[in-house]
Amino acid sequence: NAGVTQTPKFRVLKTGQSMTLLCAQDMNHEYMYWYRQDPGMGLRLIHYSVGEGTTAKGEVPDGYNVSRLKKQNFLLGLESAAPSQTSVYFCASSRSQGLNTEAFFGQGTRLTVV
Amino acid sequence: AQSVTQLDSHVSVSEGTPVLLRCNYSSSYSPSLFWYVQHPNKGLQLLLKYTSAATLVKGINGFEAEFKKSETSFHLTKPSAHMSDAAEYFCVVSRYQAGTALIFGKGTTLSVSS
Numbered sequence: 001n002a003g004v005t006q007t008p009k010f011r012v013l014k015t016g017q018s019m020t021l022l023c024a025q026d027m028n029h030e031y032m033y034w035y036r037q038d039p040g041m042g043l044r045l046i047h048y049s050v051g052e053g054t055t056a057k058g059e060v061p062d063g064y065n066v067s068r069l070k071k072q073n074f075l076l077g078l079e080s081a082a083p084s085q086t087s088v089y090f091c092a093s094s095r096s097q098g099l100n101t102e103a104f105f106g107q108g109t110r111l112t113v114v
Numbered sequence: 115a116q117s118v119t120q121l122d123s124h125v126s127v128s129e130g131t132p133v134l135l136r137c138n139y140s141s142s143y144s145p146s147l148f149w150y151v152q153h154p155n156k157g158l159q160l161l162l163k164y165t166s167a168a169t170l171v172k173g174i175n176g177f178e179a180e181f182k183k184s185e186t187s188f189h190l191t192k193p194s195a196h197m198s199d200a201a202e203y204f205c206v207v208s209r210y211q212a213g214t215a216l217i218f219g220k221g222t223t224l225s226v227s228s
Binding site for chain 1: 123148150156157158159160163204215216217218219220221
């Protein structure tokens with residue numbers, strides 16, 4: 001049971017380059033999320049999706065785009081990377097909208113923008 | 115609006131002594147609260163969750179947390195620390211809007227010395 005899988009695990013980009021982070025879950029979850037983690041900031045929500053074909057903005061969406069073309073996949077795109085986007089990115093998924101439902105996290109993607 | 119405040123950014127204990135990680139929350143609704151742990155260079159693992167069934171919640175690895183509505187607190191405790199408990203701990207509240215998107219505290223780093 002793989003759970004939530006993120007690719008790649010590490011990446012170094014030059015300023016202005018673009019890239020896509022892939023998140024895949026095999027738990028048939030409806031909800032998927034992208035977070036970024038920065039030292040002393042905890043995790044902050046970038047974008048989320050409440051079902052296939054839907055996306056919405058979180059707390060820090062600027063500079064990112066997302067797509068959810070298939071239920072099991074949630075893609076995070078950086079169109080023109082900036083050093084401020086150096087961070088660890090976590091994808092998560094959850095079963096439903098119930099307040100008691102926990103989220104399952106991937107192992108993270110460490111992105112450095114130089 | 116929901117939010118959490120972790121009162122200590124860093125806690126140091128000796129092996130075998132009690133652990134206390136403090137968390138206060140703010141929520142307009144009856145909250146769902148979680149504690150997650152992140153070991154170095156790893157993803158996030160759920161320690162325990164409060165679902166209103168009981169105010170004292172037991173989690174994995176001997177951790178527990180007590181929900182105190184009057185104090186708006188959800189402190190994490192463990193009677194006896196182990197070296198393997200050294201990690202970063204996040205107190206989390208469920209965001210009522212946006213499905214089950216989670217709002218993270220800024221984290222508490224637990225150090226355990228021998």
